[in-house]
Amino acid sequence: MSNWKLILSYDGTAFNGWQVQPGLPTLQGALQAAIASVAGESTLPQGSGRTDSGVHALAQVVSVALSVSIPAENFLHALNRALPPAIRVLSAEPVPDTFHARHSAIRKSYEYRIFERRPSLDTSAPGPEPRLPDRICSPFLAPYVWDCRWPLALEPMQQAADLLVGTHDFTSFAAADPDLSQRSSTTPGLNPVKTIFTSSLTREDDLLVYRVTGSGFLHHMVRNLVGTLADVGRGALTPADFASILAARDRTAAGPTAPASGLYLVKVDYPAEPHTDAQI
Amino acid sequence: MSNWKLILSYDGTAFNGWQVQPGLPTLQGALQAAIASVAGESTLPQGSGRTDSGVHALAQVVSVALSVSIPAENFLHALNRALPPAIRVLSAEPVPDTFHARHSAIRKSYEYRIFERRPSLDTSAPGPEPRLPDRICSPFLAPYVWDCRWPLALEPMQQAADLLVGTHDFTSFAAADPDLSQRSSTTPGLNPVKTIFTSSLTREDDLLVYRVTGSGFLHHMVRNLVGTLADVGRGALTPADFASILAARDRTAAGPTAPASGLYLVKVDYPAEPHTDAQI
Numbered sequence: 001m002s003n004w005k006l007i008l009s010y011d012g013t014a015f016n017g018w019q020v021q022p023g024l025p026t027l028q029g030a031l032q033a034a035i036a037s038v039a040g041e042s043t044l045p046q047g048s049g050r051t052d053s054g055v056h057a058l059a060q061v062v063s064v065a066l067s068v069s070i071p072a073e074n075f076l077h078a079l080n081r082a083l084p085p086a087i088r089v090l091s092a093e094p095v096p097d098t099f100h101a102r103h104s105a106i107r108k109s110y111e112y113r114i115f116e117r118r119p120s121l122d123t124s125a126p127g128p129e130p131r132l133p134d135r136i137c138s139p140f141l142a143p144y145v146w147d148c149r150w151p152l153a154l155e156p157m158q159q160a161a162d163l164l165v166g167t168h169d170f171t172s173f174a175a176a177d178p179d180l181s182q183r184s185s186t187t188p189g190l191n192p193v194k195t196i197f198t199s200s201l202t203r204e205d206d207l208l209v210y211r212v213t214g215s216g217f218l219h220h221m222v223r224n225l226v227g228t229l230a231d232v233g234r235g236a237l238t239p240a241d242f243a244s245i246l247a248a249r250d251r252t253a254a255g256p257t258a259p260a261s262g263l264y265l266v267k268v269d270y271p272a273e274p275h276t277d278a279q280i
Numbered sequence: 281m282s283n284w285k286l287i288l289s290y291d292g293t294a295f296n297g298w299q300v301q302p303g304l305p306t307l308q309g310a311l312q313a314a315i316a317s318v319a320g321e322s323t324l325p326q327g328s329g330r331t332d333s334g335v336h337a338l339a340q341v342v343s344v345a346l347s348v349s350i351p352a353e354n355f356l357h358a359l360n361r362a363l364p365p366a367i368r369v370l371s372a373e374p375v376p377d378t379f380h381a382r383h384s385a386i387r388k389s390y391e392y393r394i395f396e397r398r399p400s401l402d403t404s405a406p407g408p409e410p411r412l413p414d415r416i417c418s419p420f421l422a423p424y425v426w427d428c429r430w431p432l433a434l435e436p437m438q439q440a441a442d443l444l445v446g447t448h449d450f451t452s453f454a455a456a457d458p459d460l461s462q463r464s465s466t467t468p469g470l471n472p473v474k475t476i477f478t479s480s481l482t483r484e485d486d487l488l489v490y491r492v493t494g495s496g497f498l499h500h501m502v503r504n505l506v507g508t509l510a511d512v513g514r515g516a517l518t519p520a521d522f523a524s525i526l527a528a529r530d531r532t533a534a535g536p537t538a539p540a541s542g543l544y545l546v547k548v549d550y551p552a553e554p555h556t557d558a559q560i
Contacts, residue, residue: 086423087419088418088419089416090416134357136369138289142291142366143366
């Protein structure tokens with residue numbers, strides 16, 4: 001047996017999320033089929049976590065164990081030939097048997113991209129705002145952003161985003177269903193306490209981008225954070241309201257869930273990676 | 281009656297081309313449905329020309345006549361609310377009754393975007409080429425380019441592209457089927473003589489981009505030109521071979537048809553546009 005670490009980039013638009021489901025196009029299912037056609041083995045690749053329907057990945061990490069021996073470069077090219085263009089394997093490397101994409105992960109980073117249909121609120125501008133025309137979200141951008149109809153003020157959103165850094169109980173931002181995505185199977189149950197290392201917003205070209213890195217994330221947590229941050233940005237909530245929502249540990253307290261199309265899994269970190277020196 | 285000029289941008293990936301077809305998602309059909317829901321009138325909007333399945337538009341021009349009166353800004357916003365995000369109306373303006381998106385057009389411009397999976401051929405590099413790894417086409421780029429497996433040399437491609445400027449019989453680059461796209465219905469029949477004003481290639485970021493402007497284009501003409509230019513770029517044909525193919529007026533002489541995903545209709549020109557001063 002050899003154990004593999006794969007890094008995948010995918011456009012989630014046409015898939016019913018990561019997790020394999022009978023009769024539906026899923027990322028895990030497509031990868032499983034590609035591995036079967038390349039290696040002749042039916043094995044279920046394990047992702048660092050599930051991504052929901054329509055969510056994208058710049059670098060999802062996957063582990064999979066195979067009986068056959070195959071040079072890494074050949075495996076990479078053969079997988080990319082077998083996969084649809086919406087899924088690309090960026091790297092394939094042999095790793096020690098102890099490596100598991102989900103269990104071994106210590107940090108994850110997500111990015112959320114917002115296109116504001118209305119020009120953004122400049123809080124330093126004097127006087128009443130004129131009625132501004134809606135901007136039009138390009139059809140080539142629409143599957144990859146939240147086409148948000150409100151103008152957003154960056155400064156109060158950043159004040160709210162700053163409150164997330166540290167270790168908190170994120171129950172208020174968990175999905176309303178009990179299917180919580182857990183980072184580690186060594187913490188059974190539904191532990192809603194996570195540590196956020198960075199949480200920041202920037203404007204880049206036409207987009208407002210939220211980036212967050214944490215020890216783990218509950219199901220729908222990033223999208224619920226962004227939906228609630230947008231409520232702050234449009235003035236429906238204050239940063240103080242946001243703090244109260246976090247403290248409430250109440251799933252009904254937060255704002256709406258932002259659309260899947262704006263969300264990207266961008267990085268998964270593992271401990272110092274001694275396996276890169278290992279020989280299989 | 282008021283006559284309208286609409287400018288549309290669309291991602292053609294999910295559509296069976298421009299022309300309405302029963303039971304299939306088409307751009308003309310989607311626009312017809314949106315106009316019907318906004319204006320309450322069933323009328324078939326006329327495009328400047330058809331685009332094939334998977335072909336995109338940055339600025340397709342459409343004309344449509346309506347009985348109802350509606351302010352232009354309201355019409356624009358209502359259409360964009362009614363249309364799927366893959367189709368956006370960029371502008372809507374009333375025009376004289378004499379304006380027709382196809383009959384009135386005098387020039388069209390297309391762009392074709394190629395991603396080279398292998399690093400491009402640098403014809404000035406000395407010595408034999410090392411074996412180079414394939415580059416990976418991002419899943420977010422794949423629907424919008426030709427993911428071309430050959431490295432291409434720009435210089436001989438540009439020499440060939442230069443040969444197209446002027447007035448020529450483009451029969452060699454027409455589709456093998458008789459359904460030729462004609463610019464003007466005032467030239468009935470299948471006139472394969474077209475004038476090309478500009479024809480040039482540039483490298484931009486990771487892409488090789490071909491831009492062509494002409495009086496009109498035959499069905500599949502740009503994709504057949506690009507497929508044959510790529511044969512020149514990879515060394516299978518010389519610029520002199522390309523000249524012979526153009527002179528042959530033989531549909532079987534040219535190279536393969538490049539994929540639809542790389543093609544964009546970028547501009548349609550009309551005579552001096554006196555209608556912009558007109559009041560409806």
